[in-house]
Amino acid sequence: METSRRDFLKIGGLCALGLSSLEVGDAIAKSRAAKYLTNPDACTAKRWAMVIDVKKCWQAEKEECKDCILACDWAHNVPDIPVKRQEVKWLWNEKYENAFPDQDPALEPEEVKEKPFLVLCNHCTHAPCVRVCPTQATFKSADGITMMDMHRCIGCRYCMAACPYGARSFNWRDPRPYIKKINPAYPTRDRGVVEKCDFCVERLQNGKIPACVEACKQKALIFGDLDDPKSDVRKALDSRYSIRRKPELGTMPAVYYLI
Amino acid sequence: MKIYDGKYILIGLLVFGVLATFPIWLDHGKVIAPADPSLNTPVIDAMMQKHCILPKAQMITEHMKLLNVWRTEVVRDGKRLYVAPDGRKYEMSLETECFRCHSNKAQFCDRCHNFAGLDKATDPYCFSCHVVPSEKKPGAGAVAVVPKEGK
């Protein structure tokens, strides 16, 4: 049979493709008798949530308190990027009109208009960021936290377009040089991935409450299980009127503001 | 047998052959010092019976796979505790577990990685995020101390 050069190349190409797609045997240590367990001391909940007692927060704010933000930045090596548009933020202050832009702020008390509101990832039940992520690099944990897998993120920033709360930050540059003091117990991030607040999942899993909650001397930040009627967050929500950011979008945020 | 465009084909094959064998003849005849990683750190020296998480041979060939599995378990499944086949328990963390003993990245990790030709700054890129012990600044020490005993 005559084989033309063209056919030869075609068959050769197909063979090369076939060979390259052969699955490479992978004897991972996982198959051995090793076991993977959760830490028995871990804090557990069905649905983690945070309640911010705005009034208490403002009492401390008289002295320009930034304890929670500083604790968060230190705990997670959040860099201090000088270029405003490339900032990385996990927990920060916004004005009422910016935190709640569709409340159409007009005649609220001066205090509300001027004082800061803490904003962070809302850990939405129906998180748009999770819905759009093409690699499941951002995903929901069983206890309701919107998680980030920095190893998997491809940096497409679709989640940033999808997040209605502007809670996500991209590492436009290498963040290391902009971290004043590196916390060696927590990794920094690589250039080109997205990050955000994760409710201190690494602390929860080791039996500690989030760094910001721990740092607040005013006890303005309340953290707990939204599905547990006896939890602190539920008690707080039972006792006072609360609002959430952009509830009309159906994302079901897990961060509440006590007014 | 006549080869059409034989001149070009043979030259092409020759170029391909040279390029394909590039790694072999580039390092041919060079004396490369053995990797000789150092296991001597205060913590390891103090161990009565020296052991790592898995047997040494396995750690040498499979540590990267182990780390990858650890990563998945911790980041995606929230599992933080590893029970080795021999029953010992470890926290799955580079910072608080691996570096607890191997606090000498330059003499331990780097020597082997460099020997294997992985000395580019980004390869392996674990350490562009995970903070290596030598980078602990003096002032940061107080917070950095993580009490860690097998649970």
Next chain:
Amino acid sequence: MLERALSGSATYKKLVGVLMILMGLGFAAYLTQWEHGLMITGMGRDVSWGLYISQFTFLVGVAASAVMVVLPYYIHDVKVFGRITVLGEFLAIASVIMCMLFIMADLGKPMRVLNVMLYPTPNSILFWDMTVLTGYLLLNVFIGWNVLEAERKGTHYPKWVKPLIYISIPWAVSIHTVTAFLICGLPGREFWLTAIMAARFLASAFCSGPALLILLSLIVKKYTKFDPGKEAINKLLTVVTYAMLISVFFVILEIFTAFYSNIPSHMETLKYMFVGVDGKTALVPFMWMFVILAVAGVALLLHPNIRKNEKILIAACCCVFFSMYLDKGVGLIIGGFIPNMFGQIHQYAPTIPELMITIGIWSTGFFILTILYKIAVSVKEEVQG
């Protein structure tokens, strides 16, 4: 057939040379980005997608528009399109490759792009976009190449190509629909949150793509012995006219809904784009340029002499192409990010390296297009004798 790309006239070689220089400059700029990351761009936490993704969005439309020659030719047997169908398919190939390059340029971690396939995520529209774009590229490569090769040999293309052709028709619609779904299903981005987004995308694609194809056909006609045919161009012109009118109509629909409802979140971006907010007016000149070109385009398309006078034809096609480019390739994506999620106006302007990379990718597309057209035209000249 590839060898036909290696020889050509001095003009052809000059064109290829210029494109290669621009590609080289773009690549050099990309090396800077590779070294420093996306910090070298003008994007930020508020406008987190910029020129790259907006070019991508526009070019998906150009790619999809090949269906406007494929569909009439293969389904309705409109014979006059026989000569330019392959030009449409090759335009689609070049456009899809540009789309992919723009996505790659936009990624923070391009080396991890295969994660999209490694962890397939059907709930992510981006996953589907990657799937349909890759599929569309392969379809057009197989169809275009086989049909052209058959033409060269004077035979009919192989039987197995026919089903691919049929598949490619809805597939072309799907790539642009999916691209619209990328942005029109995001809560909190009211400017994009419109049910006619996909329809609007298709309409603007079906005028800008064929307008470009007409211009390319005229260039081919001028510089080679191959004439795509007056009739084919006239037919395409009809497509452009209707699609352009529908596009403009859709834009008016958007403006009406936003302003008659008087819902602030729906009006704000439009206000920013057309008049500026708080003295921030970066997009205003572009959007009014769009309006002027669109109006001029419509006027020229409806001019009674357009089918006789090539100058009017060229002007009309240029107006259509550039107006749609400004609408979709500049305003639509960037505008969607302004105001930001906090109701603030943070503007965006691309940086020099970002522009260089963008030009580099466009040049790459035109380079591929030039090569493919050279091959196609050589074959056609050969067949024509």
